[in-house]
Each structure stands twice: as C-alpha cells, then as structure tokens.
Amino acid sequence: MNIAATATTLTVNGEETALRSPPATRLADALRSELGLTGTKVGCDAGDCGACTVLLDGEQVCSCMVAVAQAAGRDVTTVEGLGRDGALSDLQAAFLRHGAAQCGICTPGMLMAARDLLDRNPLPTEEQAADALGGVLCRCTGYRKIVEAVLDAAGSRDFEAPDTESKVGAAVGARIERLDGAQKLTGDEVFGADFAPPDALTLRVLRSPIARGRFEIGDLDSFRQARPGIAAMLTAADITGSNAFGVYPVGKDQPVLADRIVRYRGEAVLAVVGNAGAVAALRDEDLPVVWHEEAPVTGIDAAREAEAALVQGHRDSNVLARGRVVKGDVERGFADADFVAEGTWRTSFVEHAYIEPEAGWARRIGDRLEIHVSTQSPYMDRDETALILGIGEEQVRIVPTACGGGFGGKLDISVQPLVALAAWTLGVPVRCTYTRPESMASSTKRHPAAIRARAGCTADGRLTAFEFHGDFDTGAYASWGPTVADRVPVHAAGPYVIPHVKNTSCAWLTNAPPSGAFRGFGVPQSAIANEALLDDLAGQCGLDPLAFRLKNAIRKGDETSSGQVLEHSAGLADCFEALQPDWDRERAEAARINRAGGPLRRGVGVAGMWYGCGNTSMSNPSTMKLGISAEGQVTLYNGAMDMGQGPNTIMPQIAADALGVPVERIANIAGDTDRTADAGKSSASRQTFVSGRAT
Numbered sequence: 001m002n003i004a005a006t007a008t009t010l011t012v013n014g015e016e017t018a019l020r021s022p023p024a025t026r027l028a029d030a031l032r033s034e035l036g037l038t039g040t041k042v043g044c045d046a047g048d049c050g051a052c053t054v055l056l057d058g059e060q061v062c063s064c065m066v067a068v069a070q071a072a073g074r075d076v077t078t079v080e081g082l083g084r085d086g087a088l089s090d091l092q093a094a095f096l097r098h099g100a101a102q103c104g105i106c107t108p109g110m111l112m113a114a115r116d117l118l119d120r121n122p123l124p125t126e127e128q129a130a131d132a133l134g135g136v137l138c139r140c141t142g143y144r145k146i147v148e149a150v151l152d153a154a155g156s157r158d159f160e161a162p163d164t165e166s167k168v169g170a171a172v173g174a175r176i177e178r179l180d181g182a183q184k185l186t187g188d189e190v191f192g193a194d195f196a197p198p199d200a201l202t203l204r205v206l207r208s209p210i211a212r213g214r215f216e217i218g219d220l221d222s223f224r225q226a227r228p229g230i231a232a233m234l235t236a237a238d239i240t241g242s243n244a245f246g247v248y249p250v251g252k253d254q255p256v257l258a259d260r261i262v263r264y265r266g267e268a269v270l271a272v273v274g275n276a277g278a279v280a281a282l283r284d285e286d287l288p289v290v291w292h293e294e295a296p297v298t299g300i301d302a303a304r305e306a307e308a309a310l311v312q313g314h315r316d317s318n319v320l321a322r323g324r325v326v327k328g329d330v331e332r333g334f335a336d337a338d339f340v341a342e343g344t345w346r347t348s349f350v351e352h353a354y355i356e357p358e359a360g361w362a363r364r365i366g367d368r369l370e371i372h373v374s375t376q377s378p379y380m381d382r383d384e385t386a387l388i389l390g391i392g393e394e395q396v397r398i399v400p401t402a403c404g405g406g407f408g409g410k411l412d413i414s415v416q417p418l419v420a421l422a423a424w425t426l427g428v429p430v431r432c433t434y435t436r437p438e439s440m441a442s443s444t445k446r447h448p449a450a451i452r453a454r455a456g457c458t459a460d461g462r463l464t465a466f467e468f469h470g471d472f473d474t475g476a477y478a479s480w481g482p483t484v485a486d487r488v489p490v491h492a493a494g495p496y497v498i499p500h501v502k503n504t505s506c507a508w509l510t511n512a513p514p515s516g517a518f519r520g521f522g523v524p525q526s527a528i529a530n531e532a533l534l535d536d537l538a539g540q541c542g543l544d545p546l547a548f549r550l551k552n553a554i555r556k557g558d559e560t561s562s563g564q565v566l567e568h569s570a571g572l573a574d575c576f577e578a579l580q581p582d583w584d585r586e587r588a589e590a591a592r593i594n595r596a597g598g599p600l601r602r603g604v605g606v607a608g609m610w611y612g613c614g615n616t617s618m619s620n621p622s623t624m625k626l627g628i629s630a631e632g633q634v635t636l637y638n639g640a641m642d643m644g645q646g647p648n649t650i651m652p653q654i655a656a657d658a659l660g661v662p663v664e665r666i667a668n669i670a671g672d673t674d675r676t677a678d679a680g681k682s683s684a685s686r687q688t689f690v691s692g693r694a695t
C-alpha cells in the first residue's frame with residue numbers, strides 16, 4: 001500500500017488503513033467523516049457519554065478523546081467490526097433478544113464496552129458487567145436489559161429463552177424482537193448526524209452570550225468576503241416567511257433568529273454557512289455583533305414582582321398562561337377534615353440529555369424542500385418550516401432519521417428551519433449538528449416549579465379536600481408552557497377520590513431557555529407535593545402509607561377532579577394490592593436494619609401517579625394508512641415516530657392482528673411526510689394508544 005507521508009496508518013476492523021485527517025483530529029471524527037464508520041456515535045465530544053466508545057488495542061476508549069496520532073500503528077475495532085459476514089455476533093444477538101437497544105444511539109458504545117469486558121473476563125458477575133459498562137450512558141433502558149444481555153451472551157447467568165415467535169392473530173402481546181432492532185446493533189442505523197450529501201455545506205449558529213438585552217450586527221458582507229469558505233451569514237432579515245415558531249397554531253412567539261433583542265442565553269442570533277473547515281475556524285467573538293446586556297428576569301420570584309421587567313415587551317405581565325380546575329367546595333372539604341397536611345415545594349430545571357444532539361440536513365429540489373432530521377413530530381416540523389419560509393406545507397417534506405432519544409425535547413423545532421432556510425436560499429444541501437453545550441443551552445427543559453398545597457382527610461383516612469397552586473418557570477417563550485398550565489390542575493390531586501378540589505397554576509415568562517415538554521408536562525412536579533401530603537396524612541391517621549393510598553385510590557366508575565368519570569377501567573388499586581407483599585417485606589427489612597443502629601437508616605416509600613395519554617385540551621387525531629400491492633405485499637405507512645419507544649414494531653404488530661397476517665408480512669414505512677399520514681407527535685405516551693387505535 002502506498003501511504004502518503006502525512007497519513008496515519010492503523011488497523012481498523014482488521015484492515016490496514018491510512019487516515020489523512022490531521023494528527024490532532026479526534027479519532028471519532030476521523031472514523032465517521034473519513035472512513036464513513038458512523039456506527040461510532042458522538043454524544044458530547046468531551047469524554048462524558050461514552051457513545052463514541054471503540055476498542056483501541058482491545059481496550060475500550062472514548063474515541064472523541066483520542067487523537068488520530070495516538071492511534072498510529074494500533075488496532076481499532078468499531079461496532080462495524082463486531083459481526084461477521086452479515087450475521088450478528090452472539091453479543092449483538094443477546095442485545096436484540098433482551099431488547100437492550102431502544103433508541104439505539106448508545107448501543108454501539110455499549111457493545112464495545114461489553115466486548116472489552118468479555119474479552120478480559122468471559123464470565124463476569126452482574127456487578128462486574130455494570131462496572132464495565134459504567135462509562136457509557138443510556139437514557140432509555142435503565143441499563144437492566146443491557147446488563148442482562150451481557151450476562152446472557154457470556155453464559156454467566158441462565159436466562160429462559162423468551163418466546164419471540166408471534167402467531168397469526170396474536171402478534172400483540174407476543175415478545176417479538178424489535179423489527180428495527182438489528183440495524184441498531186450493527187451501526188447501520190442512520191441518525192441525524194450520520195449522513196448528508198458529500199456537497200453539503202455546514203451550518204453553525206451564533207448564540208447569545210447574554211440572558212437579556214439588545215444587539216447590533218455589523219457589516220456581514222465584508223466579514224464574509226474576507227473569508228472565502230463562508231457562503232452565507234443568515235440573520236432575522238433573511239427569513240422569507242414568519243420569524244416566529246411555537247407548538248400551537250396560534251401564539252407563536254419564538255424567533256428562529258433573534259431580531260435585535262435576545263431573551264435567553266443561548267438564543268440563536270446568526271447562522272453561518274460554509275465549508276466545514278471555514279465554519280469551524282470561526283470564533284464567536286470574531287463575529288461583528290455588539291451586545292448590550294440588561295438585567296435578566298431570573299426565576300419565578302423575579303417574574304412575579306410587581307415591578308418586574310417584561311420578558312416579552314408586548315405583554316401586560318410575565319404571565320404566559322394560567323390553569324384552574326375546581327370541583328365541589330374546597331373550604332367545606334377542609335371543614336369536614338379531621339387532619340390537614342400542608343407544605344411548599346420547589347423543583348429545578350431538568351435537561352432531557354438525550355444522547356443524540358439535534359442534527360439534520362436539508363436540500364432544495366426544485367420548488368420543494370426535503371429535510372432529514374431527528375425529530376418526534378414530522379408533521380409539526382413540516383408545517384412550522386413552511387410558515388417560516390413562507391411556502392406551502394406541500395412544498396416541505398420531512399424525512400425523519402432515526403431519533404437518538406427525545407423525551408419531549410425534540411418536539412420543538414431546532415435545526416429544521418435553519419438548514420431549510422440555508423438550503424432554500426443557497427440551493428445546495430446544508431447540514432447542522434448541535435454541539436452538546438449548544439444543545440443544552442438552547443433546547444427546552446422541564447419546568448421548574450414553586451408549589452404550595454394542602455390536603456385534608458377524616459380520622460379513618462378518607463380524603464376530603466385538596467388545594468394546590470403551582471407556579472412554573474416557562475422560560476423566554478411559550479413552547480409547551482400553556483400545556484403545563486392546563487395539565488397540572490387536571491392531575492395535581494393525583495389518582496385519588498377527593499370530593500372537593502381546587503387546583504390552580506401559572507406559567508411565568510423568565511429570561512431562561514424555554515421550558516417545554518418533558519415526561520408528564522408538569523404532572524411529576526405536582527405529584528411530589530401530592531404524594532408528600534398523603535404520607536403526612538397517613539401518619540396523622542396512624543395508617544400505613546400503602547393502605548392509605550389504597551383506601552383513596554380512584555377506581556372504575558369514580559370521578560376525577562375535572563369531572564371525568566372513569567367508565568372503562570382504573571388499575572391503580574390492583575397495582576397497590578400487587579405491591580403489598582413487597583411492601584411488607586421491604587418495610588420489615590428496613591425496620592430490622594434501623595433497629596440495629598449504625599450511621600445509616602433505610603426508608604421505603606410508595607407513590608401513585610397518573611397523567612392522561614395524549615394531548616391536553618387539544619384534539620388528538622392520528623391517521624395511519626395500509627396498502628397492499630398486486631403481489632400481496634402489505635405495507636403500513638406509519639407516521640408514528642419511533643424515538644426508542646417502539647412504534648416501528650408496535651404498529652406492525654397491531655396491523656398484523658387487524659389483518660390476520662403474520663407480522664413479518666407487514667412492511668413498515670416510517671415517518672416520511674410524503675408517504676405517511678399525520679399520526680401526530682410522539683409525546684405523552686399517545687402513540688400506542690392513539691395511533692394504535694388508528695391502525
């Protein structure tokens with residue numbers, strides 16, 4: 001092999017290879033960009049997440065922390081090197097059998113860490129397996145299935161082989177392997193950052209370094225002309241349609257690119273488009289932008305002050321939305337109570353921390369745009385992008401890539417309008433991948449809450465009244481703040497029968513990143529308060545906490561706080577009853593340990609929680625399409641986005657049973673807005689329930 005003097009030679013998956021990337025290039029980048037081995041993922045580029053784990057001379061390393069020069073003459077194995085001749089290795093097959101890959105973004109790193117372990121220790125214990133995998137983060141699985149897969153592959157624990165066959169008419173309920181599972185194990189799955197056409201330009205966003213203030217942009221033309229690799233610098237003035245987005249049909253308040261005013265640190269201000277090297281070489285501080293910082297409105301208390309500055313100047317106050325649910329007469333309920341408990345609680349921002357940062361690319365084809373992106377909501381992306389560009393919805397096609405975790409954070413648009421605007425304007429493909437700091441600075445968060453609540457019950461432990469108020473920090477823009485304000489009062493009293501309820505909420509605008517959708521839309525925050533009050537009341541009544549909850553659990557035929565009668569089913573009491581043996585055992589064990597003294601004490605707790613599947617206070621439609629070819633091929637056109645929770649398997653299972661055919665007979669076309677109907681967004685646990693019924 002004739003290898004140029006500047007190349008770095010090494011062995012990759014058994015093949016001698018010459019890398020021409022500069023010696024200081026991160027090995028992860030060289031593997032992905034130069035060799036096309038995109039099975040190695042990049043989640044943080046900082047040695048924290050382990051998604052980039054490969055074997056270097058047989059030992060697991062974070063390839064984002066290894067320079068190409070450090071790999072010279074050494075042996076690198078990536079996930080693409082695990083299987084042979086198109087077949088899964090035993091380890092990969094065990095991952096598939098155990099459902100150890102959900103979204104799959106961490107899976108290559110997990111597999112490499114596991115391979116390292118098994119090569120050193122063929123019969124690991126559970127503790128050794130957990131320890132060996134500890135450098136790779138997974139946001140989906142909870143790790144248990146991954147550890148079980150490793151132990152199964154090693155043979156260090158016997159597992160009953162699951163019955164993965166599905167019989168005709170009984171695909172639902174069968175424990176089949178994920179239909180899209182294999183490509184998550186081989187590195188073949190294509191996530192948002194894994195592909196763009198070779199001629200794609202790179203887009204990078206300049207973000208506000210201040211939480212609140214004004215800015216002026218200088219002479220961009222001169223700046224760009226002095227840098228030949230830069231093709232365009234896009235500002236709010238370049239947006240061809242409406243520079244406002246938001247998740248509701250009305251009230252769109254968030255600019256794609258800020259226009260003279262910034263309202264949170266990390267807000268997008270300017271998009272630089274060019275070749276990857278030129279864009280990467282730019283430093284934020286070199287760009288001709290002058291910032292004028294103002295005192296930010298930080299937190300709920302500041303937003304509530306009578307003299308608080310307005311986060312959005314056109315509003316009368318910093319109130320974004322209020323919610324209220326009243327049932328009965330709460331004062332009468334407290335008058336009926338023998339015991340009352342009350343308290344205040346505060347919760348913080350929470351980052352979704354999906355391992356895959358926001359990423360995608362777009363290209364213009366004639367008078368249409370095609371956007372390939374990691375998303376939870378293809379049709380919302382399509383409609384938002386069309387509005388922003390000022391073109392028809394039918395001119396935009398969203399082709400979802402695999403989604404490496406979302407948890408609510410990929411419901412709002414991110415890179416979509418930016419790459420779309422650039423590709424539309426320049427007529428060339430444009431790609432963008434957020435860095436981890438950029439993702440964390442700009443994406444939505446769980447709403448911080450300030451809650452006060454009280455609850456009352458009779459001496460024999462029957463709840464009589466519940467009163468709740470929650471203030472929520474919704475950040476600088478609406479995102480899903482109105483949904484949180486709506487949903488919390490509906491659910492704040494918890495899944496219990498209470499005759500008198502008064503629940504109110506308020507979403508406050510502040511100079512923080514927008515708070516948005518995150519598992520439960522505010523209900524988990526309210527459950528903390530509600531369940532703490534129940535423990536307090538159980539103690540006052542002298543009742544066991546589980547018995548207290550069972551006594552008050554909502555059952556079939558009961559009415560919720562909002563007046564809904566649960567006509568079909570309510571499984572909470574069954575859940576509590578099923579817990580009883582474990583509860584008794586764990587409580588006894590904790591009491592025994594605590595009696596023994598020493599510095600540590602053990603506690604055992606129980607809590608109930610509920611929230612509605614699907615949209616709150618909005619319609620909840622989903623449409624699925626099935627087709628059959630002349631040859632008899634059945635195809636499901638499945639718009640329910642799979643971000644690891646399983647619609648690529650679940651919907652074909654449901655379709656197979658509906659048609660009375662084996663699930664293997666169903667071809668699944670996922671997500672593409674040109675080919676599938678609108679199945680709504682993947683959020684609030686709605687896809688199996690709502691789109692499943694549509695199927």
Ligand code: FES
Pocket residue numbers: 041042043044045046047048049050051052053062063064065
């Ligand atoms: S540790 Fe390398 S990408 Fe996160």
Ligand code: FES
Pocket residue numbers: 100101102103104105106107137138139140141355404405644
């Ligand atoms: S399967 Fe591990 S992060 Fe999604």
